[in-house]
Amino acid sequence: MNDEALSVETGPAVSIKRDILPELLGYQLRRAATRVYGSFGEHLRGLGLTQGQFGVLVLIGANPGLPQTALAQAIGSNRSLMVRTIDRLEAADLVRREASPTDRRSHAIMVTDAGRAMIDRLKTDVRQHEDRVARALDAEEFDTLLTLLAKLNDS
Amino acid sequence: MNDEALSVETGPAVSIKRDILPELLGYQLRRAATRVYGSFGEHLRGLGLTQGQFGVLVLIGANPGLPQTALAQAIGSNRSLMVRTIDRLEAADLVRREASPTDRRSHAIMVTDAGRAMIDRLKTDVRQHEDRVARALDAEEFDTLLTLLAKLNDS
DNA sequence: TATTGTTATACTCTATAACTATA
DNA sequence: TATAGTTATAGAGTATAACAATA
Numbered sequence: 001m002n003d004e005a006l007s008v009e010t011g012p013a014v015s016i017k018r019d020i021l022p023e024l025l026g027y028q029l030r031r032a033a034t035r036v037y038g039s040f041g042e043h044l045r046g047l048g049l050t051q052g053q054f055g056v057l058v059l060i061g062a063n064p065g066l067p068q069t070a071l072a073q074a075i076g077s078n079r080s081l082m083v084r085t086i087d088r089l090e091a092a093d094l095v096r097r098e099a100s101p102t103d104r105r106s107h108a109i110m111v112t113d114a115g116r117a118m119i120d121r122l123k124t125d126v127r128q129h130e131d132r133v134a135r136a137l138d139a140e141e142f143d144t145l146l147t148l149l150a151k152l153n154d155s
Numbered sequence: 156m157n158d159e160a161l162s163v164e165t166g167p168a169v170s171i172k173r174d175i176l177p178e179l180l181g182y183q184l185r186r187a188a189t190r191v192y193g194s195f196g197e198h199l200r201g202l203g204l205t206q207g208q209f210g211v212l213v214l215i216g217a218n219p220g221l222p223q224t225a226l227a228q229a230i231g232s233n234r235s236l237m238v239r240t241i242d243r244l245e246a247a248d249l250v251r252r253e254a255s256p257t258d259r260r261s262h263a264i265m266v267t268d269a270g271r272a273m274i275d276r277l278k279t280d281v282r283q284h285e286d287r288v289a290r291a292l293d294a295e296e297f298d299t300l301l302t303l304l305a306k307l308n309d310s
Numbered sequence: 311t312a313t314t315g316t317t318a319t320a321c322t323c324t325a326t327a328a329c330t331a332t333a
Numbered sequence: 334t335a336t337a338g339t340t341a342t343a344g345a346g347t348a349t350a351a352c353a354a355t356a
Binding site for chain 1: 218
Binding site: 222223234235237261 | 339340341
């Protein structure tokens with residue numbers, strides 16, 4: 001468990017002692033996040049989206065009409081970063097900045113028809129991807145993992 | 156579960172529908188990794204280290220004498236990035252580049268006495284930190300979570 | 311006076327290519 | 334010809350401050 005055979009592109013495999021790392025929640029979380037989150041990222045790149053844009057798009061789809069600042073707060077980000085994210089989603093014709101009916105400073109962010117179609121497609125894709133990447137776990141283990149992570153995150 | 160009250164610094168709390176995100180392993184993994192991995196990062200910053208440097212330092216401590224390329228492969232990184240990591244660890248007097256006895260192109264990376272002391276200290280710190288950040292889980296849940304993550308990662 | 315969206319800046323992380331010295 | 338370490342460069346992501354329009 002503390003040794004891992006690493007396949008090396010050139011030269012022989014290297015056996016590395018990982019000491020306490022495999023017992024650390026942070027270490028295993030980061031490996032898992034990189035693996036699960038990263039490989040779906042490659043799929044998204046083929047569609048011209050990043051992980052962050054995907055998350056924001058889903059959020060907009062579920063909460064149309066919010067101003068940019070509220071979206072930024074919802075993902076623990078800030079207004080400045082949200083500008084470019086919305087810029088790109090708007091350039092891809094997935095969302096629209098509409099005039100807020102109540103505040104002429106702010107934009108109400110809406111999903112376009114293409115954005116709605118993209119969200120529906122990505123929901124299917126992401127579930128398929130998770131089934132594939134987590135096929136080492138049976139349904140009960142997958143559910144337990146998700147439950148424990150949610151318990152940790154929401155504490 | 157799909158609603159989360161977000162405390163906002165200025166203005167009222169915002170209630171956001173998160174749609175499918177909370178059911179996604181990738182989403183929960185990323186939140187948990189950011190939470191666990193990130194808060195220990197602040198502690199490390201006080202010691203002049205980054206997360207990446209911490210991981211490499213532990214690896215070097217457990218595998219003294221390896222060349223930089225092997226270390227890079229062990230963390231899924233590359234030679235170029237490892238140069239600056241070793242530079243910084245060496246500037247902090249935690250590791251040393253020694254001449255390889257068998258290959259004059261390569262360095263054997265060794266831990267200094269200060270590096271060994273730092274590793275021992277950080278091993279204590281990181282366990283304390285994990286106990287604190289995961290106190291929403293009892294011992295059995297913590298163990299189950301770690302086991303499931305390892306199963307996922309090693310598949 | 312405070313807030314929204316925006317721009318500019320800077321700093322880190324990451325990925326790639328190219329150089330040098332050795333093998 | 335290939336490899337180890339290094340350097341340079343460019344692209345993302347992130348954090349902060351400041352500005353104009355509006356509240």
